[in-house]
Amino acid sequence: MVVLRIRNAHKRKYAFICFSIVAFIMYRYLGMPAGGRRMSRKVGLSANSSQFTLEGEPFRILGGSIHYFRVHRAYWRDRLTKMKACGINTLTTYVPWSLHQPERGVFNFHTQLDLEAYINLAADMGLWVIVRPGPYVSSELDLGGLPSWLLRDVNMRLRTTYPGFTQAVNTFFDKLIPKLVPLQFKKGGPIIAVQVENEYGSFAKDDSYMLFIKEALQSRGISELLLTSDIHNTLKSGGVDGAVRTVKLQKLNQRDIRDLNAFQPNGPNMVMDFWTGWYDVWGDLHHVLPPEDTVSTVREILRRGMSINLYMFHGGSSFGFISGALSDPSYKALVPSYDYDAPLSEAGEYTPKYHLLRDLFSRYSGGESFPDMPALHYREAYEPAIMYQHLSLWEALSFTEGPFKSPTPVSMENLPVNNGNGQSYGYTLYETTITSGGFLKSEDNVRDRALVFLDRNYIGLFKRQHVELAVPDGKGRRTLSLLVENCGRVHQGRDLDKQHKGIVGDILLNNIPLRDFTIYSLDMTPSFIDSLYQAQWKTLPQNPSFPGFFMGRLFAYGYPCDTFLKLPGWEKGVVFINGLNLGRYWSIGPQQALYLPGPFLNSGINQVIVFEEQEGDYKVQFEDTPDLGMAAEIQ
Incomplete structure (x- = not known):
């Protein structure tokens, strides 16, 4: 970047006029914020015609989902830069109530959960933002992102206007929404729309509930366009007056469009979640959607003039214990990886889907060239960590x-x-x-x-x-x-x-x-794992008892790199790196390696603790390639 010193008033005035023109063009015609510049705007995203308009001009949402809570904060910029380089103009993210309010009266919006910093970063990078604050988000999170302390109420009825639930929602929104209000489009921010709850049509236990959530958002200052999102056959029961209905799908058929048009015949159509892949459960196979299938569906959606959000554009990882589970037809728990067979892999690698989508989106860019694709991070196959201490x-x-x-x-x-x-x-x-x-x-x-x-x-x-x-x-x-x-x-x-x-x-x-x-x-918890360092660990015996904790060291010299942690010979348990819960492992697969981001590591010695339930090999391996298990195409 070249910086010129403007030495006289005429030149300063000329420079200001030039910058103003550039800024106007950027947000009016290219569909992007001008470097995060805060300026008051009168008309935001609107759905009063067959296509969206932004500040009165036609606008197509080319969205992608990346969840800040599933990506190490040090990698937020890298992932969003790669998103921008693919031709995406809008970032979407859920907001997990369970992580932001782990206890009644205790709120966390710092470091990894600094939502405002994430949204501001998106603005600085020229991305618009759609926020999906729930309170229920699903997102394959434990209890759909609702905090478990709600279940202490024996009469609790989640996702209804039961007073115990609405009071808790109001308390959470009192903390969350004021953080979002100044980041809205009409206040100069990047937030162009907010989603009301999520997939309520498939739950629909309370006719008053969606109106309550809508009013809870608006009464606290949300003034941008509101959306709801459901699969096609639940659109009616999931909507609310004053919010644009959007649909979720993986395969496009006429029925989906017909159902959507029936509710808003003169409004724009949007696929709020086009599923680029799927999640994985323990004891099953790794689900993939062929790149050709993905791109052909996206191409058809765009050909029809619709807006789209790729769920996920980059899945990341459900670190710790936050993964959810399925109950139908039988109980199955989800793996920690949220790779989702997305265009950007769990570790931020480009995939064939990414390249095909980038080529497709370039045809809808209006001649605008995309930023260069950032270089990939180096990955390391570290020496194994040998377990040398044991605590039953x-x-x-x-x-x-x-x-x-x-x-x-x-x-x-x-x-x-x-x-x-x-x-x-x-x-x-x-x-x-x-x-x-x-x-x-x-x-x-x-x-x-x-x-x-x-x-x-x-x-x-x-x-x-x-x-x-x-x-x-x-x-x-x-x-x-x-x-x-x-x-x-x-x-x-x-x-x-x-x-x-x-x-x-x-x-x-x-x-x-x-x-x-x-x-x-x-x-x-991290505090519990930290407290174990005070325990009387023993040198690893020939036949250690199970369940037990096993301690070893990973040496990462120089700048720590991404790696993949593997545990052949171990049965089932949890891995902690420097006291942080990396996630569960289980020999039944499909996932065989846990993604370990470089920022989790220190240069030099890193403590590795494995809690193993039944059987251990006494060393932990590190490889430079992922292993999500045997793949099967999504049917």
């Missing part, structure tokens, strides 16, 4: 919050932990005393999976398909332990209110309910 689960219990005594089992959400907000994620250990053997029955009250121990020796597994277990006979009083994992609350469906985890009812021994439990909360 039982030795780690003294670092948990508790224990708590209860005559009957208590669900995770109702435990008296985290300032009375219950436990959101992780594991819970339930222990009681028994005096005989026999048959143990869970009656589907274990959510979702439990390792069972007798005097802390493993005797079997409870999961949803296996609800009965033999307990060996023995003399005297013995300790029965159940280590229960929340594998993920479902992210969609009509049973959101019933997503309590842990032990949610009676466990029977010889048809008699077990009583008098001692309960430990193992939510595996």
